[in-house]
Amino acid sequence: MNDSDEGAGRAPQSKRKDARRNKETLLDAAAAVFVTSGVEAPVRDIATKAGVGLGTIYRHFPTRADLVIAVYRHQVDACAEAGPTLLASSPTPHAALAQWVDLFVDFLVTKHGLAAALQTDNAGFETLHAYFLDRLLPVCTQLLDAAAASGEIRADLDAYQLMRGIGNLCIGADSDTRYDARRLVELLVAGLRQPH
Numbered sequence: 112m113n114d115s116d117e118g119a120g121r122a123p124q125s126k127r128k129d130a131r132r133n134k135e136t137l138l139d140a141a142a143a144v145f146v147t148s149g150v151e152a153p154v155r156d157i158a159t160k161a162g163v164g165l166g167t168i169y170r171h172f173p174t175r176a177d178l179v180i181a182v183y184r185h186q187v188d189a190c191a192e193a194g195p196t197l198l199a200s201s202p203t204p205h206a207a208l209a210q211w212v213d214l215f216v217d218f219l220v221t222k223h224g225l226a227a228a229l230q231t232d233n234a235g236f237e238t239l240h241a242y243f244l245d246r247l248l249p250v251c252t253q254l255l256d257a258a259a260a261s262g263e264i265r266a267d268l269d270a271y272q273l274m275r276g277i278g279n280l281c282i283g284a285d286s287d288t289r290y291d292a293r294r295l296v297e298l299l300v301a302g303l304r305q306p307h
Contacts, residue, residue: 134171137161138185141178146220150179183239186218187246194250204257205264209300211254212277215247216296219281247274264303273303 140161144152154175158165172178194211201207251270259266277296284292 133163133167135185137163137168137171138182141182142186145179145182146217150175154178180239184242187243190214190218191246191250194254198254198257203263204254204261205304208254208258208264208303209297211250212296212300213293215251215274215277216281216293219278220284244271258303262305264305268303 137157141157144157144160148156154165154168157178158168161168168178172181190211193214194207197207197210198204201210248270251274255264255268255270255273258264259268276299280295280299281292284290
C-alpha cells in the first residue's frame with residue numbers, strides 16, 4: 112500500500128471531524144451573538160462571527176428555529192459534559208458545583224428568547240425542555256451528591272429545585288441593568304454550604 116492509498120482511507124473520517132468542528136464553531140458563534148443581540152439577530156452577524164458564508168449557515172440550518180434549537184442543544188450538551196470534568200478537576204466538589212452553576216447561568220442567558228423563536232412549534236419547545244431536564248438534572252444531582260458526601264453542603268438539596276431557583280433568579284436580568292442575577296446566584300450557591 113502506498114502513502115496516497117493510506118491517506119485516501121483517512122479522508123472521510125477527517126472530513127467528518129472537520130465538518131463537526133465547523134458546525135460547533137458555527138453554534139458557538141450563534142450562541143455568542145444570541146447573548147448580545149437576542150435570537151432574532153441577523154444571520155449575517157452569526158456568519159461573520161463564525162467566519163463562514165450565509166450559505167453555510169442555511170445549508171446546516173434551513174430556518175431560524177433550526178438554528179435556535181441546535182444552539183440550545185449544543186449549549187445543553189456542553190453544560191452536561193462540563194459537570195464530570197469540573198468534579199474531577201476542581202479542588203472541592205462545592206467549587207465544581209459553583210463553576211458548573213456559572214456555566215448553567217451562561218446557558219440560561221443564551222436561551223433567552225427561545226420561547227418566542229419557537230412559539231409556532233410548541234411540541235418542539237416541549238421536546239427541548241425534556242432534553243434539557245434529561246441531560247442536566249443528572250449532572251446537577253451528581254454535583255450536589257458529591258458536595259453533600261464531602262460534608263460541604265446540606266444533604267437534603269434537590270437538583271430540580273436548585274435549577275428552577277437559579278432559573279427564576281435569572282428572569283429579567285437582561286431588562287434591568289440594576290439587577291445582578293449572577294450575584295444573587297453566587298449568594299444562593301454560597302448559602303448551600305453546611306453551617307459549621
